[in-house]
């Protein structure tokens with residue numbers, strides 16, 4: 001029993017107390033902002049519409065298995081003293097632990113050709129160079145890694161600017177953003193084509209594009225570089241599963257008198273005299289509060305949670321028109337009555353592409369035009385029970401696997417007005433066809449699994465819409481195009497006094513990006529650089 005996480009259904013009285021801040025949504029962006037404010041003595045109420053806390057870090061169980069939805073691996077947290085490790089230590093009071101995935105974190109697979117991403121900059125370079133022996137390719141790999149460092153170094157100033165007050169940002173913003181935007185305003189493909197003309201090398205280097213959901217010709221090089229660099233020193237997984245994140249941060253929030261309330265859907269943000277003054281829940285209950293932080297995504301916040309006349313009055317409706325929702329996804333969750341070890345499962349993720357399919361944009365276009373015949377443009381396979389050293393304590397004798405591919409929301413729009421689990425036989429039949437196709441991809445690489453599959457369940461963009469409230473079942477909030485990074489309004493401060501944004505839309509998709517959104521939101525609210533404070537406090541604890 002975790003008293004820091006309560007259900008509104010069972011504890012309606014939780015909203016009756018006065019709070020210093022209300023956070024809409026318990027994703028890592030909301031939890032981190034709330035936990036940092038709590039550490040500054042603020043009493044924070046986190047409202048979550050789902051029956052479970054954590055946003056995309058939540059886990060769900062079925063028939064004796066547990067799956068995580070939005071974490072397959074994280075970079076940097078398993079290394080002591082990194083900024084991300086410090087932040088997680090801070091918001092969880094040091095209660096989170098991370099299990100290193102080992103030497104190889106990703107396998108990029110084209111048919112039978114396998115390219116391994118080895119942890120550590122030099123290892124990464126040398127292993128890839130072994131498979132690309134031509135002198136020009138060897139140089140391109142070195143240049144590529146140098147570019148990852150170049151843009152991610154400038155990212156620090158670019159993102160720090162987002163927490164600055166208006167006047168300071170006006171004076172210094174251009175300077176702080178310029179270097180980052182030089183490369184961020186180009187597509188991944190443009191930058192890679194400037195260092196190599198080998199399409200196979202480009203296909204391999206962009207083999208993790210599913211981590212940000214946008215193909216090389218469409219994505220900003222910034223998101224590509226931030227993700228690739230994030231994992232360059234390897235991947236890791238939360239010990240005890242992803243739900244540990246909400247459990248531990250909620251304890252920190254509770255220490256200051258706040259709590260995380262599930263089954264509590266916010267219907268509207270109350271604006272009084274141009275200032276955020278609280279929220280109205282779906283059942284009509286009002287919570288008055290001097291500070292509102294929305295972790296529900298910019299599209300939800302401006303298009304659905306603010307009264308339309310308010311959004312129009314502040315020009316927020318036109319801001320939303322400048323961003324696009326990211327693509328939807330299909331997730332196949334598998335359960336086996338054998339351990340990962342017995343099944344011979346490793347920890348590295350598989351990124352599977354069509355044979356010789358080095359052009360990811362062409363693969364995706366082909367699939368979008370012929371969904372039933374074309375091969376999946378990417379199949380991501382993750383082995384969570386092999387990554388979590390605590391798994392066998394919690395679910396002895398079992399293993400799980402997740403498989404993900406892209407799928408636009410429009411393919412499922414016919415069923416958008418149906419209810420979860422009651423969407424009809426035609427929906428179930430189509431889901432089963434897709435499940436079987438994905439299983440065939442898995443069995444091609446791990447044939448021993450075929451006889452041991454015990455349970456499978458497929459999620460679609462409608463599941464993401466239903467559980468996570470993304471209107472188009474978006475996988476990663478708003479798309480990571482070059483244009484996105486030029487939009488100054490993607491920052492915690494909004495045009496409305498005392499209304500702040502947090503999470504992935506403020507910074508970028510990924511747990512690290514969404515958490516940075518929370519740190520920036522807290523910094524903007526407290527008018528203080530919380531990154532410096534956290535660094536100092538975590539270091540002091542270690543001495």
Ligand SMILES: Cc1cc2nc3c(=O)[nH]c(=O)nc-3n(C[C@H](O)[C@H](O)[C@H](O)COP(=O)(O)OP(=O)(O)OC[C@H]3O[C@@H](n4cnc5c(N)ncnc54)[C@H](O)[C@@H]3O)c2cc1C
Pocket residue numbers: 024025026027028029030047048049050054055056057069070071072073074264265266267295296297300329331404467468469475476502503504505508509510511512514
């Ligand atoms: C399938 C999948 C796999 C992923 N894999 C990885 C990975 O391996 N590594 C990685 O780093 N990242 C991964 N990501 C991305 C990462 O999970 C997200 O970028 C991140 O969790 C987003 O956090 P957030 O706080 O911004 O939003 P969310 O986690 O989406 O939280 C928003 C919350 O707001 C709630 N909400 C919305 N509207 C309301 C309302 N009206 N009232 C109350 N609550 C509301 C939602 O229910 C939700 O809980 C993955 C994502 C997905 C979907």
